[in-house]
Amino acid sequence: MSKEDDPHGQEKSYGPLSAFRLAAARTIATVADLPEETVYGLLESPPRPDLGDFAFPCFSLAKTHRKAPPMIAASMVETLNASPFPELITAAQATGPYINISIDHDRFCRAILELVLAQGESYGNLETGKGKAVVIDYSSPNVAKPFGIGHLRSTVIGAALARIHRAAGYEVFGINHLGDWGTQFGKMMVACMRWGKPGENDPDPVKTMFNLYVRFHKEAESDPSLEDEGRAWFKKLEEGDPEAHKYWVLLSDIGRTEFSRIYDRLGIQFEHFTGESFYNDKLTEMVDLIKEKGLLETSQDAQIVNLEKWDMPPALVKKADDSSLYLTRDLAALLYRHRTFQFTKALYVVGMEQTLHFRQLFKVGELLGLDWVEGCEHIPFGLIRFKEGRMSTRHGKIIFLEEVLDRSVDLVQKIIDEKNPELENKEEVAHAIGIGAIVFNDLKHRRLKDVQFDWDEILNFDGKTGPYLQYSHARISSILRRSNETPTALPEKLQLDLPEEKDLVRRLATFSRVIQSAADESEPSYVSTYLLDLAEVFNRYYNLGGKNPANRVLCEDQEIRSSRLCLVLSVKTVLQKGLALLGVKAPEKM
RNA sequence: GCGCCCGUAGCUCAGUCGGAUAGAGCACGAGUUUCCUAAACUCGGGGUCACAGGUUCGAAUCCUGUCGGGCGUACCA
Numbered sequence: 001m002s003k004e005d006d007p008h009g010q011e012k013s014y015g016p017l018s019a020f021r022l023a024a025a026r027t028i029a030t031v032a033d034l035p036e037e038t039v040y041g042l043l044e045s046p047p048r049p050d051l052g053d054f055a056f057p058c059f060s061l062a063k064t065h066r067k068a069p070p071m072i073a074a075s076m077v078e079t080l081n082a083s084p085f086p087e088l089i090t091a092a093q094a095t096g097p098y099i100n101i102s103i104d105h106d107r108f109c110r111a112i113l114e115l116v117l118a119q120g121e122s123y124g125n126l127e128t129g130k131g132k133a134v135v136i137d138y139s140s141p142n143v144a145k146p147f148g149i150g151h152l153r154s155t156v157i158g159a160a161l162a163r164i165h166r167a168a169g170y171e172v173f174g175i176n177h178l179g180d181w182g183t184q185f186g187k188m189m190v191a192c193m194r195w196g197k198p199g200e201n202d203p204d205p206v207k208t209m210f211n212l213y214v215r216f217h218k219e220a221e222s223d224p225s226l227e228d229e230g231r232a233w234f235k236k237l238e239e240g241d242p243e244a245h246k247y248w249v250l251l252s253d254i255g256r257t258e259f260s261r262i263y264d265r266l267g268i269q270f271e272h273f274t275g276e277s278f279y280n281d282k283l284t285e286m287v288d289l290i291k292e293k294g295l296l297e298t299s300q301d302a303q304i305v306n307l308e309k310w311d312m313p314p315a316l317v318k319k320a321d322d323s324s325l326y327l328t329r330d331l332a333a334l335l336y337r338h339r340t341f342q343f344t345k346a347l348y349v350v351g352m353e354q355t356l357h358f359r360q361l362f363k364v365g366e367l368l369g370l371d372w373v374e375g376c377e378h379i380p381f382g383l384i385r386f387k388e389g390r391m392s393t394r395h396g397k398i399i400f401l402e403e404v405l406d407r408s409v410d411l412v413q414k415i416i417d418e419k420n421p422e423l424e425n426k427e428e429v430a431h432a433i434g435i436g437a438i439v440f441n442d443l444k445h446r447r448l449k450d451v452q453f454d455w456d457e458i459l460n461f462d463g464k465t466g467p468y469l470q471y472s473h474a475r476i477s478s479i480l481r482r483s484n485e486t487p488t489a490l491p492e493k494l495q496l497d498l499p500e501e502k503d504l505v506r507r508l509a510t511f512s513r514v515i516q517s518a519a520d521e522s523e524p525s526y527v528s529t530y531l532l533d534l535a536e537v538f539n540r541y542y543n544l545g546g547k548n549p550a551n552r553v554l555c556e557d558q559e560i561r562s563s564r565l566c567l568v569l570s571v572k573t574v575l576q577k578g579l580a581l582l583g584v585k586a587p588e589k590m
Numbered sequence: 591g592c593g594c595c596c597g598u599a600g601c602u603c604a605g606u607c608g609g610a611u612a613g614a615g616c617a618c619g620a621g622u623u624u625c626c627u628a629a630a631c632u633c634g635g636g637g638u639c640a641c642a643g644g645u646u647c648g649a650a651u652c653c654u655g656u657c658g659g660g661c662g663u664a665c666c667a
Contacts, residue, residue, distance in 0.1 A: 021657040046608060069647080096610060097647095142667070231665085262667090276667095302591060302665050311593075317666045326667050353661050355594055383660075384593080390660090415629070445603065448595065450660060456600070456616095459631055463615040464603085468607090471629050475621060479626050529604065536614080546622075554626050556600065568626095590629080 015124075015512035020108060023088040024054040024101040032061060042073050049503050052093065052100030053108075055317050059097060064517045069097030081136055081370050085526070109496050109567075112509045116570035118256060121577050124511040128520070129170030135339050137333075138349035139268075142179035142256030143275070144188045146210045147262050148398040149453060150384045156442050156583060157381055158349035159268045160524035163581045168519040171333050173341050176233075177333065178275030180252045182326060187248045187470030190226060191216040197247070198254060206256045210396075217394040234380050235323040238280065252277070265405060265435060267583060279332040282440065283324050286332040287317060292369055305364050315360040330361050338372055345375045348524060352380035352448065379522045382450035391453075399453060409434030411459055412467075416590070423589060432585035433467050440466030443582050444528040466584050469575060472535040473543060476572040477588040480565070487569050491562040498551065500541035504571055507534050511574055515581070524582060531578040 014021050025040035032039060039056065046055045058069040058076070063070050073094035080092040080099075091102040116123045140156020141151045162174045191212040192198075198205035220226040237244035263269070287303070290296045295305045301320035307313065316325050326496070337346060337390040347356060360379035365373035384391060391397050412434040416426055423429060439482040441458055444465075445451060480486065496502065511530070545552030553564040577585040 028630065033623075044609075051610085056609085061610070062647065098610065140667095187666090227666095270612090300664075304664075314664060316665055321665085323665090350667095354667075356662055357667080359594090380595080385660085391631065411596095412629095419638090420627075436641065449603080450594055450596075452602080455600085460616070463629095464613085465629085467629055471627080475627055475630080477627095482626060496667065525604090532604090532614085540632095542626075543628095545626060546628095546631075552626055590627080 015126075016112055017509045017513075019086055019111070019170070021054060023086060024103065027080065027086055027089050027101060028056045028076075028099060031079045032056070034061075037063065043246045046098070046100055049499065049506065051095060051098075052091070053506070054101045054103070054321045056099040056101070057097060058099065070094070072099055073099050090115060091464075096483075103497075105502060106494060108509075109502070109505045110490060110494050112505050113494070113566050113570050114490055116508060116573055117490070117566060120573060121580075123573060124515050124577060125167050125169065126512055126516055126519075127169045128516065129165060129168045132169075132344040133171045134345040134347065135175060135177050135337050135341050135343045136165070136167050136347045136349060137177045138162070138347075139263075139270075140177040140179060140350070141255075141259060143252045143259075144184050144209060145213060145393045146206050146398070147259060147401045148391065148393060148396070149401050152401055152404075152438070152442055153381050153384060153451075154349045154351065155263075155266065156439050157266065157379070157447060158347075159266070159526055160443055160527070160582050161347060161349065161379070161519075161522055163583070164515060164518045164524060164527065167515050169583060170345075170519075173271045174269075175272045175274065175341070175410045176259075176270040178252075178256070178273065178277075179279040180248075180255065180275035181237075181280065181324075181329060183231055183234045183323075185237060185248060185251065186221075186232065186244075187216055187227070188212065188251055189233045189237075189244060190229045192247060192251075197250060203351075206258045206431075207357070209251065209254060210393075214394065214396040231319075231321065231323070233239075235321050235533030238323050246279075248411065259379055262401060265402075265431075266439065267585070269277065270541065276326075276329045276333075279329045279336065280324075282332040282336055283328055286328065286335060289335075289368060290317060290331075290364070290365045295364070295367055305484070306368065307360060308362055310363055312356065312360055312363065315364050325327055327357065327361060327364075332374070334361065334365055334373070335370075338370070343372075343375060344439075345377065347377055347379050348521075349379045349381070352382060355377070355380055377522070379447070381447040384451050384453050386453055393522070404438055404458065405435055407455075408438050408459060412437070412461070414590055417460070429587045429590055432459075432587050433470055433590060436466040436470060436579070436584035437461055438466075439583050440469070440528065443524045444532070446525050447523060467590075469531050469535050469579060470584070470586055470590060472538050473579070473586040474588060474590045476538070476575070483554055483561075483565055485565065487562060487565045491559055493559055494566075495557075495560045495563045496567060497539070498544070500537060500544065501567060503537050504541065504567060505536070507537060508570055508574055511578070527536055527578050529580055531575060531582075534571065534578075535575065538568075 021043060025036050025043060029036040029039045035207040042056060044055045058072040061072050062069050075101055077092050077094040088104050088107060089101060090104050094101050136158055139155040141147055164173045165172050181249055195212060195215060198208040233244055237248055273308060297304050297306050299314060302316055303318035304316055307315055315327055317328050319325060354377060362373050362376055364419050408428050412430040416423055416430055438458060514526050514530045518524055553568055555561050579586045
């Protein structure tokens, strides 16, 4: 219960809501005979908005008061009602074991909407990360393989985390730790030499590489000497063999070109595009350091760090043939990154199957006495699987990301032609929605869950999807266009009396907290879920106008109309901002 | 074998630092458009929160065990 020791910190994290929460806590504290901070920490949200804005559970008082919680609640509310409420508080009522506090609705709406209108797209931003640098290693595809749907996860989760951390005030360095080094490169060289490398005029060099990759692994099953040959060529590459280097340039260029095109489509930019090869000249220093600390051992001709004490298999630093491994390069990268960026946090957005690798990596860092390794964290995520089982590039069982994007955009194109054929810049919108649907689909579930690839589901644009959010945004844009006015300030008297309106404002108020927890837990889906809830309330609200024109935003009464315009503009701002955090565009029309 | 992750409606999931009647979407059935974009909205059926113990005033949530699925477990990344 040490959380309550820091009311200031909490005040910050509740954002614009904190003043009201504090007032509620103060109110309860007077009758509960508890410190204000304790009450502040215990406050909950009632399950239904009509019950009130803050709920105080009386269970914990049962022992000291020697009474049943509902009776405590009732008698405390009686006391509260006997004298006038403090500022910002309008009502207290006992419902079972809870005291529900209602806050000053007008002041609340005014405070929130004023803030959103004033801050615009920076609404929700925090300063918790101010002065801190965070390094995010994400996407990091293997150059020798095509970009499959499986790579989408690291890419979009990492990109979202980069934006979310920026919104939380951090300085972010996104790094694409391209897999452009390692044994698999030697294997690709062997494949090229045996079966022909992608030529200069190859229309689809990626496809050619993919075929070579699959063929190599198929033939290696019956001829294991291929593997040895691959390892030998990688060793040559590391030793600076010119022929090996030539192949390396050819292959990594093909990969880089392909990936750049995909990142463009996804709207992702990296601060650093430094692959594993970048650390080739930094490996010696790393190995020397390990040796210096007396951690290096020779085992079965390989150089290792023994991690038996920590119930882990040994960390392999050098292979028997003295060439480097994934871990060697990651250790070098770790050192380099801290030196270069002085990070407080370093996130590795890499699949869950590599958990052991990162445990070993961080443990070796710790053994080397690098105390800052504490700030390093593996951010794992679940696999994308077929219904029939695992995807495997080696066996050619893969779905290309570009195919998914293409099909999605095509389908959106068709839907637009059907629903809104007059739409200008159709292609641009189709791109925004088609890509957005795929990206959002990947970010709407909690990271750790395995996801099953299903064409029907990924190309479904109804319900809890990216297009649903974009559609809500477009609806608001349409209202604002028709209104012929852009609200810049709140009207004298803010009139938002529908329960849906209050609900919307309440949700707007929690946006910064959502960003905070998404950053703290590296969980972009918090933002997705939040946006879906917000849009759902908005759409319900919007549909009220279908039955009764007085409930429309663009209603007769000028004052109500202005109030509602401010509200929906705020909702639009948050939708747009939230989608932007996830890497999804929000078109004005669709 | 051991380690990590997951198990909530037919399907996909939210809810998980314990709290009020376990919520959505998809699919299925029935409705809503002379009126702010029907990619929307409303209503309906549908649940032993994998199972068994334990802690607690209170457990989908915490602990232990069992079962089921996934991943990993030295020269791949």
